[in-house]
Amino acid sequence: MTWVAHLVRTMDGARGARLDLAAEGSWEIPLNGIESFSVTVGKDQVRRLDPLWWSPYRTSVAVSWQREDGSLDAWIAGPIIGPPTETRATATFECRGIGAIFERRVLTAQEPISLSTAAQVEMMTKRLRYAGMSLGTIGQEVVKRGMAKVGGTLPITFGSPREQGSTLNERTYEGHNLANNGVWKRLTELSGVRNGPDIAFRPRWNAEGWLEWVMVHGTRAQPQIAQDWSMDLDTTSSRSPVASVDVTTDASRLASRVYWTGAGEGSTTMVRVAEDRSRLHDQMPILEAVGSTSDSANRDLIREHAIAALAASRDVVTQISMSVDGSDQRCEIGRWRVGDAARVTLGDEWLTVPAGTSPKRIISAKGSWSSAMVDLEFQDDAIPTPDDYLDEEEIE
Numbered sequence: 001m002t003w004v005a006h007l008v009r010t011m012d013g014a015r016g017a018r019l020d021l022a023a024e025g026s027w028e029i030p031l032n033g034i035e036s037f038s039v040t041v042g043k044d045q046v047r048r049l050d051p052l053w054w055s056p057y058r059t060s061v062a063v064s065w066q067r068e069d070g071s072l073d074a075w076i077a078g079p080i081i082g083p084p085t086e087t088r089a090t091a092t093f094e095c096r097g098i099g100a101i102f103e104r105r106v107l108t109a110q111e112p113i114s115l116s117t118a119a120q121v122e123m124m125t126k127r128l129r130y131a132g133m134s135l136g137t138i139g140q141e142v143v144k145r146g147m148a149k150v151g152g153t154l155p156i157t158f159g160s161p162r163e164q165g166s167t168l169n170e171r172t173y174e175g176h177n178l179a180n181n182g183v184w185k186r187l188t189e190l191s192g193v194r195n196g197p198d199i200a201f202r203p204r205w206n207a208e209g210w211l212e213w214v215m216v217h218g219t220r221a222q223p224q225i226a227q228d229w230s231m232d233l234d235t236t237s238s239r240s241p242v243a244s245v246d247v248t249t250d251a252s253r254l255a256s257r258v259y260w261t262g263a264g265e266g267s268t269t270m271v272r273v274a275e276d277r278s279r280l281h282d283q284m285p286i287l288e289a290v291g292s293t294s295d296s297a298n299r300d301l302i303r304e305h306a307i308a309a310l311a312a313s314r315d316v317v318t319q320i321s322m323s324v325d326g327s328d329q330r331c332e333i334g335r336w337r338v339g340d341a342a343r344v345t346l347g348d349e350w351l352t353v354p355a356g357t358s359p360k361r362i363i364s365a366k367g368s369w370s371s372a373m374v375d376l377e378f379q380d381d382a383i384p385t386p387d388d389y390l391d392e393e394e395i396e
Helices: 043-045 119-123 135-147 183-192 298-314
Strands: 002-009 015-019 025-031 037-044 059-066 072-079 090-096 129-135 156-158 171-174 199-203 213-218 229-234 240-248 255-259 272-276 288-294 318-324 343-346 356-368 375-381
Touching: 002 072, 025 072, 037 043, 037 059, 043 090, 059 090, 059 156, 059 240, 072 213, 072 375, 129 135, 135 156, 135 171, 135 213, 171 183, 183 199, 255 298, 272 298, 288 298, 318 343
Parallel strands: 156 213, 229 343, 255 288
Antiparallel strands: 002 015, 002 059, 025 037, 025 356, 037 090, 059 072, 072 090, 129 171, 199 213, 240 318, 255 272, 318 375, 343 356, 356 375
């Protein structure tokens, strides 16, 4: 079992040359973020390639975990984002996930049919409105719209169910709001509201041997991405695949009141306030936080952001870090993904985490091409989001 890298044409997923991957280089996958990784190859191999096959953004790199039977499980993939960093003998390519393309895509209701003033004015005055959909389904529509451009094709399929109904969510994106209409920015906003869905683009090799990215996301009933299998990691066992474990805590986000601002200027700025006075007990002083979605005039959306921020600031954040052997069947690379739930068993040596087994969620993973060891970060599986906050002091 080992790592295997291939060049891939970004727009259609056509597989190019297999790379002789050097041990140098690392990878990192964050939850609801964009993956990053680097690959180092010998210059002799690069010289044998058409330069188009290592051109930034036109070409992607896909790194797969090769199983014992020789099959490839695509693990991380995305575009080369710049020219290589060179030594006398090697070239190192920096890459990011396919989300890096969506960072460079603007959400518009239509493409300008020409560069005439009239065409550009028409583009700016039209809006996109998605109503009666779950947030994940709106995310699918945002991605489809981001690909509906000349040169916008990407090999993306959709792996989560669509949810539609008159009582579901609504989002409107104004054509003139170009600075805030980045596709990736809008996806991040959908994940960031209360009970917003986790969103990921996971690479896989299709039946024809071409690469595609599968967009998966949570649903209205379950914001976390569905999974078929869960890891069970026991740090107290002498036969555990866990090589090391650490616990860190962070109280910087604690708050009992959150102010969230929306569109407007000066005294006309829209504000929603969410607070939980039950946190003011045993001489606990009030702690306040401020956030903003400055381009939105949607009162309900501003309220949702305030409540989401308050829910996330309820407790001290406890993060568990583990280094595990990704070649071990109990936590083998490819059997789990960032965003999955897992069962974690800890001993009694930690002051801030009770001993025993509890559900946790993988929020990031990173490693290097030199080994199968993976560094995992876990947080509590669920963040409470009570509906009884005293909120919505509106100032207009």
